[in-house]
Amino acid sequence: xxxxxxxxxxxxxxxxxxxxxxxxxTISGTDYIHWYRQLPSQGxxxxxxxxxxxxxxxxxxxxxxxxxxxxxxxxxxxxLRDAAVYYCMGRRGYGQNxxxxxxxxxSVLP
Amino acid sequence: xxxxxxxxxxxxxxxxxxMTLQCAQDMNHNSxxxxxxxxxxxxxxxxxxxxxxxxxxxxxxxxxxxxxxxKREFSLRLESxxxxxxxxxxxxxxxxxxxGYNExxxxxxxxxTVL
Numbered sequence: 001x002x003x004x005x006x007x008x009x010x011x012x013x014x015x016x017x018x019x020x021x022x023x024x025x026t027i028s029g030t031d032y033i034h035w036y037r038q039l040p041s042q043g044x045x046x047x048x049x050x051x052x053x054x055x056x057x058x059x060x061x062x063x064x065x066x067x068x069x070x071x072x073x074x075x076x077x078x079x080l081r082d083a084a085v086y087y088c089m090g091r092r093g094y095g096q097n098x099x100x101x102x103x104x105x106x107s108v109l110p
Numbered sequence: 111x112x113x114x115x116x117x118x119x120x121x122x123x124x125x126x127x128x129m130t131l132q133c134a135q136d137m138n139h140n141s142x143x144x145x146x147x148x149x150x151x152x153x154x155x156x157x158x159x160x161x162x163x164x165x166x167x168x169x170x171x172x173x174x175x176x177x178x179x180x181k182r183e184f185s186l187r188l189e190s191x192x193x194x195x196x197x198x199x200x201x202x203x204x205x206x207x208x209x210g211y212n213e214x215x216x217x218x219x220x221x222x223t224v225l
Contacts, residue, residue, distance in 0.1 A: 043216030100153045
């Protein structure tokens with residue numbers, strides 16, 4: 001089973017980088033690590049995923065520890081629109097029994 | 111493409127009443143999911159369907175039933191609603207890729223209150 005832990009909240013100034021950590025110490029060696037975010041009053045939206053190496057896309061970067069027990073979502077320049085709750089996601093057991101972490105509420109200060 | 115749609119958007123029930131939440135996706139995805147999100151909390155998986163004709167329990171299935179009507183539609187039924195089921199319900203869909211890669215697309219949610 002994948003048990004994930006995340007800090008409850010974080011704060012950043014606009015235009016500064018933000019590093020959002022997630023511990024997933026029980027993740028399977030073959031499972032991808034996914035990150036989602038949820039803007040106020042909306043459903044979650046996909047941000048990024050990775051398996052073993054660092055990943056970049058237009059929204060963010062994902063740094064994965066060598067032992068895969070933790071990962072860090074990196075927003076290179078936070079904007080006010082990035083204020084959201086960020087979730088890492090793992091798998092519970094087998095199949096598509098996915099488990100979201102508790103989420104980190106990111107506040108971005110102007 | 112509409113993506114994932116859910117009906118209704120809001121619902122108020124009395125304890126013991128029943129209702130069905132509807133979800134449809136137009137992305138030809140194989141997998142569909144129902145989650146609940148209690149106030150100030152994260153998402154918890156209720157049931158999922160890996161393909162048409164199959165359903166499996168998630169983390170919190172008690173008090174719910176599901177039906178995968180066809181590839182597009184996945185409904186969630188509350189047979190006898192309880193106040194503890196007051197929550198926002200999200201439907202999602204995905205197309206499974208290699209080794210568990212799973213980008214899920216979420217609907218806008220149904221806000222349910224049980225009095």
